[in-house]
Amino acid sequence: MLKSYFADMHIHIGRDIFDRPVKITAAKSLTLTNVLKEASRHKGIQLIGVIDCHAPNVQTEIKNLISKNLATELSDGGIQFEEVTLLLGSEIEVYDEFCQGPIHVLCYFPSLQQIEKFSEWLTTRMKNITLSSQRYYGTAKELQYKVKELEGIFIPAHVFTPFKGLYGKGVQKSLAEVLDADLVDGIELGLSSDTHMADQIKELHDYTYLSNSDAHSLAKIGREYQEIYMDKPSFKEFYWALHEIEGRKIVRNFGMNPKLGKYYTTVCQKCLEPVSTDTHICPACGSKKIIRGVFDRIQELSDSPIEKREGRPAYLYQVPLEYLPSLGPKTYQKLRESFQTEMNIIHRVPYEKLQQVIPQKLAQMIMDMREGKLAISAGGGGKYGKVTDKK
Known part of the structure; x- marks a missing residue:
């Protein structure tokens, strides 16, 4: 009988087992062992993808x-x-020569043996394999072929972000400009988009959508995630869920309202003031450095009138607990001591029990979050949006 599991498939490593940097911009506390403990004991997430496992010292820690x-x-x-x-x-x-700009992709492998072979292959095409998200010297299709040769999964990452997203930077109109569309196993939406936005692009209708955290700290694990029907959490079951085999599937995506993302609106990079998509100079400060927002980029690409492909799972707006106004470290600790994991607090604990531990207003905000009713002010140009306490 299939069961429901929570999964976050994009988590970085800050430091390896020898305290050397892996993802330079990530927290030092973000070690592999700490990630595993945080997901298991504190977050209540049953399946995670750590996307720096190509680094030999990360493999050593495993x-x-x-x-x-x-x-x-x-x-x-x-x-x-x-x-x-x-x-x-x-x-x-x-x-590569077919990309308009650099793009990030996610590759997953079934076993240590297979990712070790992948790492060995990468050393001939990458300058520093010990670090995260490094430049690969080769074509995107060659990378896809190698991943599939090693029985792996291939997913373009945060596809709409203006920096290093497939649609935000890599292609003019279609993923087929740089990728073999038949070898794409799913699409990671990123923090500034959701199902309704992405389904405005017809070529994405055939793919399963993922909503992942891209965590650079322990606290950010699970800020976006999905609920999956599987027999048990494993590589094979995850692959089957992506392709909806024998009842395995993603049943709900949980992500932040896209307006909370850093790149939702088009803004001036210098002063962060919103600007029109048809302007090349910021009217506020005169800068020519304009960052095109995800919303506007999707409008350019839109070629489908539907809001959501038939059969697409629900996308529910949620935020990490730390985003809620007045929920500080002490209150978070009280919640954890009372209800064990964040998944319990966010999904399962009834309102009556919440208000026995935290103020009524904060308990109501958690309930509003479950229903996607939180008030949001939009982000853009690298600055996150925020939850407000006003409806």
Whole structure:
């Protein structure tokens, strides 16, 4: 019988087992072991994708956990640690002759043996394999072919962001300009878009959408995620869910209102004032550095009148608990002590029990969040939007 599991498939590593940087912009506390503990014990997420597992020292840490009997490699793919399954992933930056600009893609592999082979191959096409999201020297299609040769999963990352997103930067109109469309297993939407926005592009209708955190700190794990029907969390089951095989599927996406994303609106990069899409000079400060927002870019690409493809799972607006006004560290700790995990607090704990632990107004905000009723002020140009306490 299939069961429901929560999954966040885009989490970075800040430091490796030897305290050397992996994702330079990520928190030092974001080690592999800390990520596993946070997901299992605090977040309540059962499936995660760590996308810096191509780094040899990250692989060493995984092997150490296995040797100490703290983790187990699964026959269906993935690494089991306590209540969470880790999928071995890699985020790669591609900028070949067919790309308009650099794009990020996510690759996942079933086993340590296969990602080790991938890392060995990458060393001939990448200058520094120990770091995250490094430039790959080759074509996007060659990368796809290698991933599929190693029985992997290939997903374009945060596809609409103006920096290093497939549609935001990499192509003029179609993903087929740079990718083999048949070898794409899913589409990661990114923080500034949702299902309704993405389905305005007809060529995306055939793909499963993912909503992931792109976490650069422990706190950001699970800021976006999905609920998946699977037999159990594993590589094979995740692949089947992406392709809706034998009842496996993503049943709900949970993500921030796109207006909270850093790149939702078109703004001046210098002063962050909103500007019209048809202007080349900011009327406020005179700067020519205009960052085109995700909303406006999707309007340019739109070629489908539907709001949501038939059969597409619901996309529910939620935010991390830390985004809620007046929910500070002490209040968060009280909630955790009372209800164990963030998934319990966000999804399962009734209003009556919440207000026994936290102020009534804050308890009501959590209930409003469950129903997508939070008031939002939009972000843009690299600045996040925010939740307000006004309806």
